[in-house]
Amino acid sequence: MTNSDTGIATEVTTIAVLGMPNTGKSTFFNRLTGANASVGNWAGVTVDLLSAKVKIGVQETQVIDLPGIYDLRGFSEDEEVVRQFLMTNPINLVIIILNSSQLDRQISLALQLKDLQLPMVLLLNMADEAPKFGVSIDHEKIAKHLGIPVVPICAKHGQGCSEAYKIIGDELAKSRAAVSVGNIEACLAPENEIASQMGALLQDAVRVPSQMGQNLTTRLDRILLHPVLGLPIFFGAMYLMFHFIYTLGTPLQENLGNLLTWFKEIALQPLLGGLLSLGVWGKFFHDFLIDGMYEGVGTVAAFIPVIFLFFICMAIVEDSGYLSRSAYLMDAFMEKLGLDGRSFVMALMGFGCNVPAIMGLRVMRSPGLRMLSMLVIPFSLCSARLNVFIFMTTALFATKQAPLVLFSLYLLSFVAAILTAALFKGKFPSKEPLILELPPYRFPTFKQMMLRSWREVRHFLVWSRRFIIFGVVAIWFCNNFPTNVAPASAGTLSGMIGQFTSPIFAPIGINPQLTVSLLFGFIAKEIVLGGLAVIYATSEDGLGKAIAQQIDWVQAYSFMLFTLLYVTCLSTVAVIKSESKSAKFAMFSVAWSVGLAWVASFLFYQGARLLGF
Structure with missing residues (x-):
């Protein structure tokens, strides 16, 4: 059977x-x-x-x-x-x-x-x-x-x-x-x-001894769990983690991007070059396969080294026992917001992917605590959004500024979560006590880190490929239809969408091209970069230069701020609906995140312009 x-x-x-x-x-x-x-x-x-x-x-x-x-x-x-x-x-x-x-x-x-x-x-x-x-x-x-x-x-x-x-x-x-x-x-x-x-x-x-002796764990905890120094040390460690990812990940990403470009020029274009001799439809399929599918998916694939590095760092933070200490450090503060230390840990886990982080809330008995945590976790800077931010910071900011800009977005994700919890804690009350185990410190083995990172990268590829392919294909068609106008012009579907939504996005400094990528990014953030590559019909390296010629750093930061705060992806919305057992609550979470994203970007963009930037 x-x-x-x-x-x-x-x-x-x-x-x-x-x-x-x-x-x-x-x-x-x-x-x-x-x-x-x-x-x-x-x-x-x-x-x-x-x-x-x-x-x-x-x-x-x-x-x-x-x-x-x-x-x-x-x-x-x-x-x-x-x-x-x-x-x-x-x-x-x-x-x-x-x-x-x-x-x-x-x-x-x-x-x-x-x-x-x-x-x-x-x-x-x-x-x-x-x-x-x-x-x-x-x-x-x-x-x-x-x-x-x-x-x-x-x-x-x-x-x-x-x-x-x-x-x-x-x-x-x-x-x-x-x-x-x-x-x-x-x-x-x-x-x-x-x-x-x-x-x-x-x-x-x-x-078991009546009193545990001094060891590495107890000595480290005196410093890392210090009531005054504990949190600054934790956030400092997170900054160093992002600096490490950026410093090492960016060259790896560029090298992989160059390899993909080399493969296109050496193998793909000669292989598909015969299509150009078949007339209009031959050129149509040639452009679709190269400028649509390959450039879109390739731009996203170039960030796999960054994702791999990110999960190596997360494996160290989690498996070393430091993650549970962060829950202990934050518990008293989170309690004032109607949450607890576990909510903070799940928010950190959301930096990998929001979906399993929200599913991890099942350990909480209190429905109010789970619901409030579900509103908070989607603001975590997941790996898909991290790709967008690393790309934008590399294209628009100096090398010394980029890690600071990236870390500022990390901090703003916490600010958005804190604001959300403070505003809605009265609607989702909880009195469930926190029971927390503090395991001894241990450093994960090299094999453990590699397996964990590979498993997460594989999950990223399997989970996102359907969204990426659908997204880049849809954007390419919007960018090239109708066929009797120039690609990506105001007369195409993407141009019409951009112009139609301009009254909403222009006040926050987001141009029509970026707008189209954001709208498709509602499906999955992995589409944003692939969509931009399709819209600008260029590779990852050329894409950065093209965008830098169109927007300044204020517009770039406003775009990243909106990307950080608005709906993570449809998968997250589906999981929120499933875990909360309420379509109304899922729609409320979408409306709140989009509204907060627009207001935050508006205040930043207009404020920066008023100050003369």
């Missing part, structure tokens, strides 16, 4: 990977599956889950990475997702992953899962870090208490993973039918009984 949603045969062996947040669960999942993961829809579960097919022994095995949870009795949406999955999907084996240095707080989850009577293996991750905190663990005694195999591992460096794979294979080799849990609440022992079992297990198998 086959699940129609996933296309996966139900007889395929299924492993569920489960654990608390920040235990290295996803790191082990990536190591086990080789990061060959896809997103699938699962019976009884309302959200998509990460899954991958691997061969363990002789068996084809489906590995499912479930959301991190604290308690099977918890009330967050992630905990409900896990409960629904366990109750509705047959499972051959559960892999529980816990943090070795925090067993006194995490072993209760393993005891709860034991009550479900599912085949299980417990992996004690970060086993190399536990001794640094003075934690001593006898994993064989833990195995006796739980009645399941227990293996200490370090998923980050691979220590103990070979033994873990062998034991997982041995457990799967046992001829047991896949099972699903009936009523989880009925299976779980009372909380006082779980607490009693946990006390006995910890006393017998785990030694």
Whole structure:
């Protein structure tokens, strides 16, 4: 039998990977599956889950990475997702992953899962870090208490993973039918009984010092979590990150752009040159393929090195443990705005892509907190907008000015989020307390950073290519129809659109060509640059010079400010509608972002002109 949603045969062996947040669960999942993961829809579960097919022994095995949870009795949406999955999907084996240095707080989850009577293996991750905190663990005694195999591992460096794979294979080799849990609440022992079992297990198998000794984490936290210096250090680190991306990414982007131009001149134009001899329609298709498809998509593709660098930096910030510290630093301030530290973390995650950041809000129990966070996150400077800004700053600003301009847009994204939260916190109240884990500092391995960056770049290419191709084709047609007028002139569809919307965009300094790209950018910001390349019928290098001849830095900054604040993309709007379960709320978020973008750009542009710039 086959699940129609996933296309996966139900007889395929299924492993569920489960654990608390920040235990290295996803790191082990990536190591086990080789990061060959896809997103699938699962019976009884309302959200998509990460899954991958691997061969363990002789068996084809489906590995499912479930959301991190604290308690099977918890009330967050992630905990409900896990409960629904366990109750509705047959499972051959559960892999529980816990943090070795925090067993006194995490072993209760393993005891709860034991009550479900599912085949299980417990992996004690970060086993190399536990001794640094003075934690001593006898994993064989833990195995006796739980009645399941227990293996200490370090998923980050691979220590103990070979033994873990062998034991997982041995457990799967046992001829047991896949099972699903009936009523989880009925299976779980009372909380006082779980607490009693946990006390006995910890006393017998785990030694935790009454006071943790000084280590690198505690010494760094004295500085990085300082009540006065903490936030300036954080924003300084973010500035250095953007400076690094700009300094290293711009030459890489230019080199890739030059390579694409070289390929067009050496291979593509000679290959398609024969079309020019076929008359009007031959020239039409020649221009469409080169000036439309190739130039548009190529301009966007040239920024792949920038995206790759961006996600390397984000992997360091996130996997090092500094991201959760930023939530701690910002929590008190965010609370005054009706948000909490998690909202700030999700906003930072939105710098990669707004869509998964909004989906990550499911961990919040409070509907008001989720809704307010959904209004805030779309102002995060996502990687698609970052491409536009790096291009514009390179074309219109001096080399020393460009990183500062880019960082100012980063800061303005926070200002827009703060203003939004302050204005609407009364409409979306929340009193949900923040529970936050501060993992020890650790630097991600080179392999982890490369895999994370490649996965995000692949997601960018797969997710955006349909929008980019649709956008650049649509803009090219608007730019070249009707055919009896000069391309991109006032008589074409794009010229008409630009002139029609001129009363709206002229007061903020945005010319008709930029206007057309912005309108199509509503679909996806990746289209903006590709659209401009099509409108100006030039490559990425020539595009910068063409735009610099038409507009000054005030118009460029107004354009970037509008791009920063108005609707991220249709995908974000769709996710907001799905997560809020309200089309009215999704439309409100669109109207607010567009209105704020226009007002902010108007104030900047007109103010700059009044000051004589």
